[in-house]
Amino acid sequence: MALTTEQRVRRAAVKLFAAKGFHGTGIRDLAQAAKISSASLYHYMGTKEDLLVEIMRECLDRLLLAARETLADLDDPPGRLSALVTLHVMAHAAQPDETRVVDNEVAALSRAARRRVVGLRDEYEAIWAGILDEGVAAGVFDAPEPAVTRLALLEMCTGVARWYSPRGPLPLDRLAARYAQLALRMLGSPAPDGDTAAGRAREVATRVWRIRP
Amino acid sequence: MALTTEQRVRRAAVKLFAAKGFHGTGIRDLAQAAKISSASLYHYMGTKEDLLVEIMRECLDRLLLAARETLADLDDPPGRLSALVTLHVMAHAAQPDETRVVDNEVAALSRAARRRVVGLRDEYEAIWAGILDEGVAAGVFDAPEPAVTRLALLEMCTGVARWYSPRGPLPLDRLAARYAQLALRMLGSPAPDGDTAAGRAREVATRVWRIRP
Amino acid sequence: MALTTEQRVRRAAVKLFAAKGFHGTGIRDLAQAAKISSASLYHYMGTKEDLLVEIMRECLDRLLLAARETLADLDDPPGRLSALVTLHVMAHAAQPDETRVVDNEVAALSRAARRRVVGLRDEYEAIWAGILDEGVAAGVFDAPEPAVTRLALLEMCTGVARWYSPRGPLPLDRLAARYAQLALRMLGSPAPDGDTAAGRAREVATRVWRIRP
Amino acid sequence: MALTTEQRVRRAAVKLFAAKGFHGTGIRDLAQAAKISSASLYHYMGTKEDLLVEIMRECLDRLLLAARETLADLDDPPGRLSALVTLHVMAHAAQPDETRVVDNEVAALSRAARRRVVGLRDEYEAIWAGILDEGVAAGVFDAPEPAVTRLALLEMCTGVARWYSPRGPLPLDRLAARYAQLALRMLGSPAPDGDTAAGRAREVATRVWRIRP
DNA sequence: GATGAATGAGACTTCATTCAT
DNA sequence: GATGAATGAAGTCTCATTCAT
Incomplete structure (x- = not known):
């Protein structure tokens, strides 16, 4: 099925921002990649920065929601960690451009937008911190x-x-499994019995990022 | 002792390229940070890109030399890995701006410059690969x-x-010691007896990057 | 009829390049003369050099075509020379700015562009050389x-x-007639009977350079 | 014998102004060609324009003086014309760079300087006009x-x-002799008996522009 | 006599954005 | 919905020139 113009714009932006950076990408580059004129771009976006913010927010939102859903029914710290690592790795491998934009272009945001994006990122990292603390507390x-x-x-x-x-x-x-293993090793924790937790994460990731198996 | 103008330029560039990216840093920003006029900048550098290349090359050169010196007399893979991790972490913590520039701005380079920089980086990564292979081969x-x-x-x-x-x-x-421990855990390798190797790396790093203890 | 912006740009460039030279003409001068902003110039041209090349090529192309058309049916060297001189003089008098640009600004071209322009000029001069050789051979x-x-x-x-x-x-x-006479005198050749050949040249020139009689 | 620095500067300027034009020649180009620093240039010249004016004035002065000396004792128009053409051609062939600068860079002069230079040129051209008028009057x-x-x-x-x-x-x-012949042909005048007049011009030219025979 | 350092002004060109059509 | 035309601001870099050393 053909892509919407809006989707073409979004994808062009993700690809270019990831490859050349926000400041390294011109409005004309975007227009060319999306196969419309640079004036037409402005029917599908606000400013160039709005486009960046949108990309970042959607990426972080999805990751946050997926993490919460995945961890909802998991209790033991090793399993939770295994699941979170699995999810994170699959997300980053499935959409490397989006996540690199989130990681590298925060400095390009205006103060207000940066606050919101960093807020989301902190929320997500708090989940990691929580799991580590639980595991340490539990010995x-x-x-x-x-x-x-x-x-x-x-x-x-x-x-x-x-x-x-x-x-x-x-x-x-x-x-992803390999990374989960590395993570648990780093924490001196034996691998969990089955891979129920990781399996859960795989399910969610597959659905959220439309990974074909 | 007061800084040379050239040094001021270099440091301003490192700081700004790290903070706002190469394309996000204007020639005027550089001049202002170095406290000279933007025209005067051009007595101390070629183009803006030349400045970037210089920064990257020096950073990679130093890292490569330090790694070779550190590993010169070390034999057992765990010790070598411990030393390399120690060195790498200390280098990156001692000069985070330089290394972030190296890591993030490769895409801003022209083709020819990129080739040279990536060549150096590959040389360095080959050292890591070598150590891993030796350790795996040695069981x-x-x-x-x-x-x-x-x-x-x-x-x-x-x-x-x-x-x-x-x-x-x-x-x-x-x-650095904590990171060496994490690395060895990731490889399922017990911590080495003494920390001779890591100690060696600390010495070199302290000297090369002028770390005050 | 009002002029296109593109035409205004072209004419401004011809006039200014002729009057002040390529390097003596700034982009701002061009913009002011064409009554647009200097940024807008770049909708109607590539670089400043592209504009120069365009002017030169068109001028030489027209001259070359006109010369070939004029000489197509002429046989005797004196007539051919008379026609060529007539054409050349009328062209240079009708568009002195264009031709002065062609003559004076070749050194301002980059190597590649210069090659093309000089190629055209050489083609044109070869026509002159051919006529002289024929006339000398014919005595x-x-x-x-x-x-x-x-x-x-x-x-x-x-x-x-x-x-x-x-x-x-x-x-x-x-x-033009006076010049044709001078040329033939220089070659020790009596004036041709009628002025058929020169008349032919006048027709072509009048049409090609839109000379009002 | 080695050249004075001042001479090196002058020659570099003549060569570069002729080759790339006044506006196409930078102060750095001059310095490099004269093998001194660009700051040192200013010990040997005033502004860049002063240098240009100096070159033009000297060139025109010499031509004017040489013409007057040459024509001092000549009376018949054909001989005078033959002498003037000979002188002019030898001067232009002996120092093509200087004369091209005089011919092409008048537009680069400021108003005041231009007036003086054009004045000299007009004086010189008046000599040509005078000779033609005399010859026509004399039939x-x-x-x-x-x-x-x-x-x-x-x-x-x-x-x-x-x-x-x-x-x-x-x-x-x-x-030069060929050109004198062409000139006389253009005027429908038979070649003068001996070449006394032209010989006179050759002498002067050889001395003034130090032409080696 | 010579020059490295310095600079305000200006070079050409591209920027993101707007708007009438 | 789409875009050619337009532009003020800003981009990088070079200009001719001065001056302390």
């Missing part, structure tokens, strides 16, 4: 410096968006 | 997908530049 | 050094663009 | 439109500076 995670560990984990997982290619040899679910 | 590292593990490790360690602040609670050497 | 021209004579002739005729003013006392066709 | 020149003929002659002779190369096949004095 199942060994993390002398939980804040450091959290950041190390997040950077490791987020980094997937910087290198993952769907044309690589490793299927996405196996990649 | 001391458990890494089903060495390439994935390498990338996970690198992203985790490089990420330090994105959040580390010298005003944080954790001294730099302890931070 | 009707006395030109001990044909190359020198050709250059003397060309400079003499091209020079018209440097001083001719339509407000002068001599009608254009009489000026 | 030895056939020039229905003396003004047109004068301009045609001048453009033809001046044009030498635009193409002459000392590496060409024709010795300078033979070139």
